[in-house]
Amino acid sequence: MIDEIPGVNMADLRLQGFKVHTLPAYVDVPAVHGRRDFYKMGLITGEMTIGYGDEVLELRDTVLFFVNPRVPRSLLRRSRSTAGYACIFTDAFMPAIVKKSPLFNAGQNPLIRLNSEQAAFMTGIFQKMLAARDGDYAYKGDLIKSCIELIIHEALSIQPPVQQPFNGAARMTHLFMDLLERQFPIEHTAEPLRLRTAQDFAAKLAVHINYLNRAVKTVTGKPTSIHIAERIVAEAKALLQHTDWSVADIAYALGFAYPTYFNNFFKRLTGLTPKSLRKV
Template sequence: MTVKTERSVSEFNSELKLKGFNAFQIERDGNAMKTYSRKDFYKICLTTGESRIHYADRSFEHEGTVLFFGNPHIPYSWETVSRTYVGYTCLFSEDFLNQSERTESILQSPLFKLGGTPILSINEEQREFLNGIFRKMIEEQQTDYSFKADLIRNYIHLIIHEALKMQPLENSDQHRNAASRLTSVFLELLERQFPIESSDSPLRLRTPQDYANDLSVHVNYLNRAVKDVTGKSTSTHIAERILSEAKALLQHTNWNISEIAYSLGFDYPTYFNNFFKKLTNTTPKAMRMQKV
């Protein structure tokens, strides 16, 4: 059997961009903090060993087997404590899972929400059952079966539904300052929207309500937390970051004004012009001319 270890981020990304899915076995991990920073992929991880997991505003310490669900919009990191650490991981994009009508409700389940239950303690019987599913996914992704993507999606759904029937891990430490942690998560999520890489893919999150929905909190709670911690409103943070990206696109790309406006989430160039002029006292066209 080939021993799988931690591989480079670029190597993972190339595979994920091609297929939108990857599953592999973990045989050996060192004592190092791991942060999964890709903004496009969900993660399900079944691991046995002693570990410390930091997820949004909570930290979990556990020895034994855990099932972990990672949301690309919520920052998390994983610290391996024990020398022996084994298990399985699968990574998948929302587009990969989007072929199923059940996808939206599944990705909105407590397993993937900010205040949900992303980590579950697994007993030996459950571990053997889940090990079998992960092995099937790993084997299936190597076959030439015409409908293997559908089959793998069914395996992902099966893991998720099995997890929804389990009890979450309870030994978590809540961050003392919930407003501070929520603000940190919001700011990281805001930054993950950038840089804009294509004029054909508009900004996904544009308003405080968009961010609140993504973080599964009420928009008023998000606004109050961000204002209390930073002194600026949620809208101001969003506008300032969009403006910064707009300046970069104007100065470093050959996209026309309409393309830039669309990529930043504006329905019409006029809206973008008004937004830009209000914050800079100049127009996008005039700003671009300054680099010539």
């Protein structure tokens, strides 16, 4: 479900698939947001702290930001002089570009810092989108898509993704990580996590478990089981902090047969019990 956003007509977003707006200069702090079912990109200048997944990012200059809806985040503005623009769009509105672009990769830092010339250029594109939004051009949706694509391509030219050798091990690791991430977010308690062990992933990928483990460990330095456990813990934290599901419902949704198993798993990896995290 799409949460309400100050200054944004959510009905229009649902209907059109996109929304472009100017960011307000000040939002009461803290402004906290969970996961949403849309992508977001923007240009922002100010001082703030952004919680993105398990990372805490400090912002004190002008940046482009790219938000993946699968990653829980929170926002704390610490300056009344914050300024900028944002564009929100659904996967249905821009399916190709969001799936191909590494900028929306859940594992990437979502911020790209800009110099004054780059910031001025990006400002012009966002202002073009705002003008299209308010105009009566019959193909404004296509024009907005073109602007989004231009921003993404310019951002990639400013900060190209690090290219890794794509050998057999790298390819297998990419397939594993993609399959792991596709299981999230967990949206309903009636649709529990299906792939929870290295053996489950090996079977799904039609490879021997030893080959999968060796490939993942070679490329990432961590065993397959650790990647799975860390991702389940990250999802558990998001569900505990951003839903009102019971601990038992969360346990079952994450594939645990009994809540006790989930409690022990969570405490072993985080040092906290699920209930204590909710009190933080």
